[in-house]
Amino acid sequence: MDDILQNFFNLDIYISVAPYLLQGLGQTLMLSALVIPVGIVSGLAIGVLSITLKRRWARLLLAIYIDFFRALPPLVLLIFIYFGTPFLGLDLPKLLAVAIGFMLNNSSYYGEVFRAGLESVPKGQVEAARSTGLSAVQTLWYVQIPQATRNVMPDLISNTLEVVKLTTLASAVAMPELLRVARDAQSLVYNPSPIVLAALFYLALLWPVVRLLSRFEHRNLGAKG
Amino acid sequence: MDLKALQFSFFNAEIAWRYLPDILQGMWMTIQLGVAVAATGLALGLLLAIVRALRVTPINFFIVCFADILRALPPLVVIMVLFFAFPYIQMPMSAFTATWLSLSLVLAAFAEEIFWAGILSVPKGQAEAARSTGLSWLQSMAFVVMPQAFRLTVAPLTNRVIAITKSTALGSVVGLSEVLNNAQSASSNAGNATPLTLAAIACLIIFVPVVLLGRWTETRFKWTH
Numbered sequence: 386m387d388d389i390l391q392n393f394f395n396l397d398i399y400i401s402v403a404p405y406l407l408q409g410l411g412q413t414l415m416l417s418a419l420v421i422p423v424g425i426v427s428g429l430a431i432g433v434l435s436i437t438l439k440r441r442w443a444r445l446l447l448a449i450y451i452d453f454f455r456a457l458p459p460l461v462l463l464i465f466i467y468f469g470t471p472f473l474g475l476d477l478p479k480l481l482a483v484a485i486g487f488m489l490n491n492s493s494y495y496g497e498v499f500r501a502g503l504e505s506v507p508k509g510q511v512e513a514a515r516s517t518g519l520s521a522v523q524t525l526w527y528v529q530i531p532q533a534t535r536n537v538m539p540d541l542i543s544n545t546l547e548v549v550k551l552t553t554l555a556s557a558v559a560m561p562e563l564l565r566v567a568r569d570a571q572s573l574v575y576n577p578s579p580i581v582l583a584a585l586f587y588l589a590l591l592w593p594v595v596r597l598l599s600r601f602e603h604r605n606l607g608a609k610g
Numbered sequence: 611m612d613l614k615a616l617q618f619s620f621f622n623a624e625i626a627w628r629y630l631p632d633i634l635q636g637m638w639m640t641i642q643l644g645v646a647v648a649a650t651g652l653a654l655g656l657l658l659a660i661v662r663a664l665r666v667t668p669i670n671f672f673i674v675c676f677a678d679i680l681r682a683l684p685p686l687v688v689i690m691v692l693f694f695a696f697p698y699i700q701m702p703m704s705a706f707t708a709t710w711l712s713l714s715l716v717l718a719a720f721a722e723e724i725f726w727a728g729i730l731s732v733p734k735g736q737a738e739a740a741r742s743t744g745l746s747w748l749q750s751m752a753f754v755v756m757p758q759a760f761r762l763t764v765a766p767l768t769n770r771v772i773a774i775t776k777s778t779a780l781g782s783v784v785g786l787s788e789v790l791n792n793a794q795s796a797s798s799n800a801g802n803a804t805p806l807t808l809a810a811i812a813c814l815i816i817f818v819p820v821v822l823l824g825r826w827t828e829t830r831f832k833w834t835h
Contacts, residue, residue: 577695
């Protein structure tokens with residue numbers, strides 16, 4: 386028990402590393418604030434494409450794009466971009482490499498969510514909107530997307546939660562986000578408390594989101610029953 | 611940047627041939643780990659959901675906490691805590707054990723929630739009727755409730771299993787010699803990105819069939835009511 390307190394919940398160490406970890410948390414939040422909107426916008430574009438494309442080959446290409454990036458583990462993608470591009474003579478800044486990797490990976494996932502949402506909007510809604518004189522683009526923007534977003538809100542939140550959790554992968558390319566600074570602090574103080582403290586930070590940040598999601602799920606089941 | 615350089619750095623046949631055995635070994639490790647994680651994670655998740663159905667408040671409190679915490683924590687953080695912090699409390703574990711255990715626990719948390727949602731979706735009358743015909747609680751669970759819950763759970767479970775088996779790449783961060791780690795060391799030994807290309811291809815070979823299987827289960831077991 387003493388061992389656990391000493392090595393996992395060492396208050397002295399918590400106090401001395403807290404400023405660094407807070408900086409790391411700032412980086413994690415900054416990174417999330419960058420990759421979430423990029424993922425949502427590119428995913429929405431993919432979702433809209435997948436309900437509007439009619440030609441067989443175009444649909445096939447889109448399906449290949451989506452499944453390619455759903456099958457490739459995000460860490461493999463990130464390492465490939467970060468360690469591969471220098472061989473092309475390109476020296477991508479870390480943040481850009483991470484942003485590109487996340488965009489490719491997230492657009493597929495958000496794309497599938499938005500597709501499901503857009504497909505759930507009844508045809509009559511589109512027909513009614515068009516018959517009032519709205520253009521196809523206006524119908525999409527004012528009628529389909531708002532309803533689609535509402536219908537898949539739990540999936541959107543759940544996917545966004547996964548994206549925030551994925552930002553830890555940036556530690557593998559030495560970006561100083563929360564997990565990375567905790568690892569560095571651990572090797573400085575010869576004590577794993579910083580990693581445990583980082584875990585507590587993640588819990589404080591993400592537990593409320595998990596609770597919110599559970600409530601959504603149970604409410605949906607209630608409606609079904 | 612010319613095509614020759616691109617081919618030399620990313621699709622170098624000689625280097626691909628030299629490091630192919632490493633990549634194949636890594637693939638085998640990735641597959642073993644993925645199967646082990648899926649098996650233990652699903653089994654533990656199912657067990658927890660069934661225990662939760664007994665509705666013993668203090669036990670359920672712990673199950674909900676377990677599920678919440680492991681759904682909120684990024685898997686890489688769990689791996690880091692097990693691999694770097696547990697040795698300090700006299701519980702050292704190998705990279706394989708740490709990765710397998712972490713991912714199994716994370717999968718169990720998600721699987722428990724999905725199974726639980728499935729159990730809740732089966733009307734109470736079903737279990738009551740089963741019990742009144744003389745089936746024991748466990749029998750009514752196994753032969754009446756779970757088979758009906760299965761339909762609702764299979765698609766989300768498949769997607770979650772895919773997401774988590776893809777996380778086996780995280781093992782590379784703690785030095786597990788799976789496909790990504792082997793490719794990274796090969797790439798830095800050779801001073802060439804071809805092993806990374808091989809790793810990406812290897813992952814696609816492993817995971818594209820799984821992703822397609824996931825798509826199939828989504829349509830096959832579509833929830834219509």
